[in-house]
Amino acid sequence: MKKSIIKPMLSKHLYARNTIDGQIIIRSHELIELESLDNVQVAAMKLMTGEYTTNEIYKFLLSNGYEMDEEELSDLIETLQEYSLVVDQTEIDLNHIISDSSKERYARQISLFSGMTNGYKNAYEIQKKIESSHVAIVGLGGVGSYALYAFAAMGVGTITACDFDTVDLSNLSRQILYHEQDVGKKKVEVAKQRAKEINSQTKYHFFQRQITSTKDLTEIAQGSDIVLLAADTPRGKITHWMNEASYQLSIPFLTAGTSMTTQVCGPLIVPGKTLCFDCSMPEKTLETHPIVQFINQRYEGALIDPYNAIVASLGVLEIMKHLTGFSESRLYNHRYILDLHTLESSFVEIKPKTSRNRCPLCE
Numbered sequence: 188m189k190k191s192i193i194k195p196m197l198s199k200h201l202y203a204r205n206t207i208d209g210q211i212i213i214r215s216h217e218l219i220e221l222e223s224l225d226n227v228q229v230a231a232m233k234l235m236t237g238e239y240t241t242n243e244i245y246k247f248l249l250s251n252g253y254e255m256d257e258e259e260l261s262d263l264i265e266t267l268q269e270y271s272l273v274v275d276q277t278e279i280d281l282n283h284i285i286s287d288s289s290k291e292r293y294a295r296q297i298s299l300f301s302g303m304t305n306g307y308k309n310a311y312e313i314q315k316k317i318e319s320s321h322v323a324i325v326g327l328g329g330v331g332s333y334a335l336y337a338f339a340a341m342g343v344g345t346i347t348a349c350d351f352d353t354v355d356l357s358n359l360s361r362q363i364l365y366h367e368q369d370v371g372k373k374k375v376e377v378a379k380q381r382a383k384e385i386n387s388q389t390k391y392h393f394f395q396r397q398i399t400s401t402k403d404l405t406e407i408a409q410g411s412d413i414v415l416l417a418a419d420t421p422r423g424k425i426t427h428w429m430n431e432a433s434y435q436l437s438i439p440f441l442t443a444g445t446s447m448t449t450q451v452c453g454p455l456i457v458p459g460k461t462l463c464f465d466c467s468m469p470e471k472t473l474e475t476h477p478i479v480q481f482i483n484q485r486y487e488g489a490l491i492d493p494y495n496a497i498v499a500s501l502g503v504l505e506i507m508k509h510l511t512g513f514s515e516s517r518l519y520n521h522r523y524i525l526d527l528h529t530l531e532s533s534f535v536e537i538k539p540k541t542s543r544n545r546c547p548l549c550e
């Protein structure tokens with residue numbers, strides 16, 4: 188008798204409008220055109236606040252002269268449920284899987300998840316998944332500082348982050364965590380303070396460390412669910428070290444960074460599931476020529492703040508998709524490339540560069 192106790196609640200993220208011919212269009216995660224709703228259906232939907240059971244709604248309609256039998260009301264609720272327009276408040280009430288404080292704090296993202304509950308009982312389970320996740324960030328520069336802010340703001344349970352640098356005046360143009368009074372201080376010290384101010388519920392581990400080997404990265408990534416590689420020095424080397432660490436630990440990682448006006452996000456490497464980084468870009472093809480090494484030693488990224496913000500946010504989004512599955516990441520075996528000069532973008536499939544299907548690391 189589930190239908191008699193369901194407390195239907197119209198999802199709060201819905202936006203509705205009338206067309207010129209009177210049709211009601213509801214914008215959820217997709218546009219949904221409902222067949223012309225009659226006054227009785229509208230009256231029933233207005234009672235779907237999560238306070239009343241289906242039976243109570245039926246009795247209210249009956250006592251106010253609306254002609255709708257129980258089966259018609261159930262059919263309406265079922266239709267709305269099919270489109271994820273209605274959630275069952277009863278199930279949510281019974282499911283105290285996150286705190287009331289979390290329900291309030293993360294209400295907007297929970298509202299988003301409520302229409303994308305792929306395999307979950309309700310949106311709170313997705314929030315719970317975020318709160319029990321552990322993300323590691325390598326590098327707290329332009330991309331890493333945006334990412335740390337975003338992961339903390341969304342309530343990721345544990346965040347590990349590392350950097351070796353101090354805050355420089357030239358960082359302030361794009362590295363969101365650092366303020367004028369921080370110039371000269373260690374980035375990890377400032378980031379630790381700022382992260383606690385953003386979300387005191389998250390557990391943090393900070394490493395003051397320059398990455399010089401695979402071992403450095405295994406120590407940082409150990410225990411995490413996924414790593415965002417947001418550092419690019421030593422150029423060419425660090426991604427191969429990250430790749431190796433990822434395979435040693437069986438922990439996925441994602442690269443996100445800028446190269447002039449081009450933003451590159453991905454591939455999202457999942458050991459055992461996707462090709463590894465070395466498959467598409469064997470290490471010997473990189474950074475071996477003396478002039479390449481000379482130029483790269485002098486390299487300083489030429490960029491403006493939104494470049495970091497955009498590629499970091501894309502990386503964070505894809506990591507959240509991977510961790511929770513609320514939507515499927517498209518970066519498995521793919522890179523997303525966005526040119527912020529022309530606004531043209533493309534997906535590039537990762538293919539092995541060698542004649543073998545897999546490189547020695549992941550075959």
Ligand SMILES: [Zn+2]
Binds near residue numbers: 465467546548
């Ligand atoms: Zn490989």
